[in-house]
Amino acid sequence: MRLITPSQLSLFSISPVIGAWWQELEARKLFEGNKPAVSELDQQLFADGLRHEEVLLEKLEKEGHRIARLPGKQTEADYTATKQAMAEGYDFIHQASLCDGGMRGSADLLRKIEEPSALGEWSYIPIECKLASKPKTTFLVQASAYCELLIPLLGSRPDQFDLYLGGGRFQRYNTDQFWAWYQHLRQRFSAFQERFDPSQAPEDAPGDHSNWTAFIEERLEQQRDLILVAGMRQSHRQKLRAKGITTIEELAALPAGCSVKGLSGEALHELRQQAELQLTPVGADGRPAYRLRPAITGKGLSALPAADPGDIWFDMEGIQDSVAGTKLEYLFGACYRDTPDTHPVFKAWWAHTPEEEKAAFAAWVDWVEDRRRSHPGLHVYHYAAYEKTAMRRLAQQHATRELEIDNWLRNGLLVDLLPVVTSSIVLGEPSYSIKKVEHLYMEQREAGVTNAGDSVVAYLHWQLSDEPEVPGEAPTYSSKLKAIEDYNREDCESTAFLHDWLRQRKAELGLPEYPLQQLSEDEQELREPQPLELLSQQLLDEIPDPLTDDNAIGPLGLSWKAQKLLAQLLPFHHREAKVGWWAYFDRRSKAELSPDELIDDGEAIAEVKWVGMEERPSARTGADIHHFRFDPSQPLKLHAGNGDGRLTVELPATRLKLDVDALDSKQGSVSLKLPWRKRDQRLANGEGEGIPKEPTSIIRVPADISKPLRERLEEQAMEWVHENKPIPKAIVQLLERKPLKELNELNAVIAGDPNAVAGALASYLQEHSGISLALQGPPGTGKTTVTGQVIAQLVAVGQRVAISSNSHPAINNLLRKAKSTCTAAGASSEVVKCSNAKEDPLAAEGFSVVRPDQLTEEMAVVGGTTWMFCKEELDDQFDLLVVDEAGQMSLANLLVMARCARSILLVGDQQQLAQPSQADHPGDSGQSCLEYWMEGASVVPSDRGVFLGTSWRMEPSLTAMVSELFYEGRLKANPGNCANRIEWAKPCQSKAGLLLPEQGLVFEAVDHSGNSVCSEEEINRIEELVDALLGGHYQHAKAGELDEGPLTANQILVTAPYNVQVNRLKQRLNGRARVGTVDKFQGQEAPVAIHSLTASSGDEAPRGLSFLLEPNRLNVAISRAQCLSIVVGSSNLASGIANTVAEAEQINRLCRLQSHQ
Structure with a gap:
């Protein structure tokens, strides 16, 4: 063998x-x-x-x-x-x-x-x-x-x-x-x-085939495969092959009007004309064939900025040092012109060490800034996105020139010519790399180094040589570095000549030019150094370099490592806002140059079409309501009228910013509100009303709601840094991750008696002040009940408790539990909600809803958001701050409001849905407070908190699987849960022919292919399951008794990861079950939970397997069930290709689920 x-x-x-x-x-x-x-x-x-x-x-x-x-x-x-x-x-x-x-x-x-x-x-x-x-x-x-x-x-x-x-x-x-x-x-x-058959070779396809990749690519080229067509996606290729079109020649020969299933007419036309041009012979001058696209206002050539004498054309060279695990940008090259229409002058900044890289990067940025003073209208042109991405990374990595790079990005100073090219011309070349595009305007290159790979090899050879660090031909210089510099110079010159060529085409079409973008007031706010950024830098500068002991205590009473974290936390909200603005400007650029890229962007709506307008008079000022339609299959994250404040969007074609009046993602309709005052002002300025009647795009405008938090954090930080005021003890302990040894004893006491948790924890909190600890509550362990009992017992001895969370529903839910528990205990303590909102659902339930300035000491339990508890008048007003769903509360938000209380109780479960975050924060500063405190543990360590290890919800075998997958085997079921079971209304067999069980967890495999956000096959199977369940019977343990009854729609939860699948399930089930996305049902339960995985494979899953099988989401979906949890999905998912370590872990969990029958 x-x-x-x-x-x-x-x-x-x-x-x-x-x-x-x-x-x-x-x-x-x-x-x-x-x-x-x-x-x-x-x-x-x-x-x-x-x-x-x-x-x-x-x-x-x-x-x-x-x-x-x-x-x-x-x-x-x-x-x-x-x-x-x-x-x-x-x-x-x-x-x-x-x-x-x-x-x-x-x-x-x-x-x-x-x-x-x-x-x-x-x-x-x-x-x-x-x-x-x-x-x-x-x-x-x-x-x-x-x-x-x-x-x-x-x-x-x-x-x-x-x-x-x-x-x-x-x-x-x-x-x-x-x-x-x-x-x-x-x-x-x-x-x-x-089953291997040496005579049956598989069809060749592009992709990563390890050491066979180059071999397969050669075969595809020999076969004249469709992948030779520039811009051909794998999904396009598959659909064309299904039609019998397999070569570039066959695609080019398609007759006009031909259709291909799954491909829009526009996409097919694009691919066909691309193939046709690639097969067109080069001209007598050796230039490839090309075709100008129709001019569209604000896009392509039309979006190309006005030329300026100070314009710069830029390119970088870098290398990955695999042994050291670092990336070095070793050459920054730029071309410019002293006078118009002369040959570009080249300038280079070299770097051979990380220190030199920082200096070269700073020198390059300073040179541009100096040139801007003489030429304020200049732009920096580059080709493809690498340079923009690299400069963001270098600015953050070296903590230098961050403000300048931010300013460049917001001003639109950096112009990527690649999307201009792709949206302006169709080129008869197999790719749109600059080496191919330059065949339109340049002769053969002269440099010995001809591509980026050669540049890397040449630089490696230089590193192994004894040549000096200065490029040149003389004996005292390096010929190897000279060859690399020549290559970089030709790249910069090529970018300049491409810009010239594009400007010529633009002039031929008579298109107008526009100057450098001007920033709005909101955008201008983020240009200047922020006070918290300056304070952060001051704290970082205090840390010794080199640092011999990061546990040594610094002047703030923190260890140096905790001071570094504190410094990184101070600009947290600014970083979040900054990323929002970066994304906004990126979307604006895409809308102008390559709007198709917005189709899969949940923060934008692509190809909206104006369908009409209605006038809406009002007492103050009327408005025109403009109605648009769009393809509802787009994955949208935009919501209007959901209580999260107004949603403001922009029409990039005219830069008009409007509030959304109505948005229906299911029907594909959106209405924008144009106040008459704004309309009339635009018309008076000669700008037009700004509503495009041709298809256009809509992008979200960032909403900065963190300004009050930043201002309050700045006040506190100034006191810590300049007035020597102490940082709250509970926060110090949290940042230092100091264990509480006495908690080991408490956990030993409650290990044998789950009912003793609340009393023991309340006594501990009463006896200790200035501490932080966690109460981790896995699904069904009664964390809300236990927390309510802890609060009631603390209130009974005269303590005041603040309750906060990321969401109003979570705050309100815990307030209800606290009030009912206090009432049951005979306490008359006042439980109130602190809010500036005009309406709050708790008001209708008899709760007092008060402003911060209306709070009194008699109000023993107060609920509110971070925006309430960060206020100065609430400093030191509470004995305990309870943060519910702490896995979704950022560490920075906790830092802002921590001064309101002497101790902190983090309640939640980091194994369930996590906090949303936009920015890539340094170190641990982007983590939730609970995630940071847990330090990667699935179960809270016994010296950092209390783990509620008994599930009062789930049947034992279901609990066992959830416990193994997410809680290191520590979660156990209440013995009484053995009674949890359902009776099917009619027997239901699995696809394998076995009767489906009455309790536990089952994976129901459904064969399908080609599905991404919707699977009719899974919907069909779920409908069969629901119909077989309805009219049946359930029973489950509840408070020591047996709760039972008929299975109705209310007893069946159905979840799915994608809105499209959820909407189709709602239509099909038509009220026969509760249906929603997973996040909608966190904290809820039902006798039966059914989860649809939807996608056929990892390749077809939007956002990949990492989203589809994300452990926190899967945990919540499975653990809603009291009796029976059913996961419906394609068996092919377990055979999918894992692209990351996280995806390998996720497939591993799926394999375990599939084997758990």
Whole structure:
């Protein structure tokens, strides 16, 4: 029998059809083709990989570890040598050859650990050494395979493995995180081998096929495949092939009016004319064929800014140092003209170290700023998005020139010419890279380095040479760097010449030009340095450099590491707002240059069509209500009239900002309100009313609601930094993550008596002040009840409690529980809501709703948002701040309002739905307060809080699966829950032919393909399940008694991840069940919960598997059920390709769900 290898499994995991078939053919010695030669860059990466391992080995030897260096040839002698080294207990074994009779391989390293095994009092775990700076799923497959290979030698499977990544970073994983996925992969690979037919080669397709990718690309080119057409997406290719169109020639020859299922007429026309032009012979001048697109106001050539004598054309060169795990931008190049119509002058800034990179970046930015003073109307032109993205990253990474880069982005100073090209012309080239586009306006390049890959290789060669750091031809200069600089110069010149060429085409069409964008008042606010940013920088500057002990205490009474976190938290709200504005300007640019990109953007509506207007007079000022229609299949996140404040949008074509009057995403309609005052002012200014009658786009305008929080945080921070006022003790403890040792005793007391939790926790909080702790409540554990009891007992001894959360419903729910519990306990304490809102649903229930200035000391329990409790008049007014759903409350928001109370109780579950965040925050500053406090733990440590470990909701086997998947096996069911079950109204069989159970968890596989946000097949199956349930019977334990009754619509919850599926389910079920997205039902329960996964595969799932199988969402969906939880989904999902570590973990959970029958 031929032995398989971990590498074969690794390739199968990313290319199970194509790459795996060719690999198998080669393994059977049946491959007769020729693979392309290994590129020089790949050869260099292989050499770097060896160097990466050697660096680690030398480090370990210097530390005094015993290392067995083995050949790794996988011969019998090598297997014996590995066993001997393990038996002798070497600390590390390099290139350990392993074989279990079915698989063989050489592990990069084995690490000795102190754990009993068949060897004795020690054992081993594998280490995979990889150059990449981030883990890849293929690494996980190989590491899992070595865990399997170690089983015969150790007597059991290793519980963990390590990845040693670029930059010398170890990352450890629990094998269980991926084992079910790996086993499923193994089974699929075995089945693949059994049915392998060497005469049936799979159809070639583009994609990542590992070391077979270049080979497949050559075959596709030889076959004249559709992928040769520029702009051809995989989904387009599949739909065309289904029609029988497989080559570029066949596509170009399609007659006008021909249709293809699933492709719009416009998309088909675009692809057909692209193919046609690519097949058009080049002209006599050697120029490729091209066709100008029709001019559209505000888009393409029309959106190209007015030329300015100061204009700059920019390009960057960078390299990834895989061993160090860093990225170095080693060359910033720019062209400019001293006088119009002359040859561009080139200027370069070089960097060979991170310090030089910071200096070069700063010098480049300063040079542009200096040039702007002489030429305020200049723009910086580049080609493709890399330069814009890199400059954002460099500004944040080096904490320098951030304000300037923000200003450039908001002003539209940076102009990407790629979308201008793609929306202005159709080019007869296989791609729209600048190397192809320049065939329109440039002669053959002269530089020896001709592409980015060559540039990287040339720079690597320079690093290994003894040439100096200055480019040039003389002996005292570097010819290698000169070749790179020449390449960069030609890229910059090409960008300048492209700009000239586009301006000529624009002039030929007689299109007007527009100047540099002017910022609105809201946009201008974010231009200047913010006080919190300055305070943050001051705190960072105080931290010693180099820092020898980050636990040492600084002047604020915080450790240096906590002071760094505090510094990062201060600008949190500004960063969030900044990202909102960045996204807004990106959308505005897309609307002008490439509006199709907005179709999948939930914060925009693409291709809206004006359908009419109605006048709406009012006492103050009337308004025109303009009605638009759009395709309702667009995934929208925009909502109007939901109590979250007004929704303001912009029509980018005219820059008109309007409030949304009505929005119906299901019907595809939106109405915008144009006040007559604004309309008349525009008309008086000669601007026109600003309502486009042709198809246009709508984008969301950021709403900055955090200004009061920033102002209050600034006041507090000024007191901490400049007036030496102490930071609240509870916040200090939270930031330092200081454990509370006494909590260990409390947890020991309540472990045997779940009913003692509230009393014990209330007593602890009464006896201790200035502390932070968590109450983690998994699904159905009664966290709201327990929290209400804690509040009532504290109020009974005279304490005041503040209740806050991210949402009003959560605050109101806990206020209701607190009031009812206080009333039941005989307390007459006043429970009120603090709010400035005109209306609050609690007012209709007999609650007092008061403003902050109306609060009195007699009001013992007060609920309100962060915006209420951050007010100065509420400082030190409460003994305890209870933060409900703390997994959704940002650490920064807690910091703002923490001064209102002496202690903090974080209530929630970080394993359920998490806080929404837009920005990429540094360090831990973007985490929720509960997430930060838990420090990655699934279950709260016993010295940081209390874990409610008894589910009063779920049936035991359902609880067991939820517990295993999300709570380290710590969650148990109340014994009385064994009675939880349903009786079907009529027997219902699974697709496998088995009767569906009356309790527990079941995965109901439904075969389908091609579905993304809607699956009729799953809807059909869910309708069958609901019809078989209705009229049946349920029973479940409740407060020591049995609650039972008929199964009606109210007893069945149906959830789905996508609004389109939810809407179709609502239509089909028509009131026969409660239907909604998962977030709608958090905190609710029902005897039966059904969750539709909807998408056929990871490739077809919008936002990928990471959204579809996101653990918090899956946890909430499954755990709504008291008796029976049914997950309906495609069996193909478990066979999908995991693109990230998180997706591998998510598929692993799905595999476990599927096997739990």
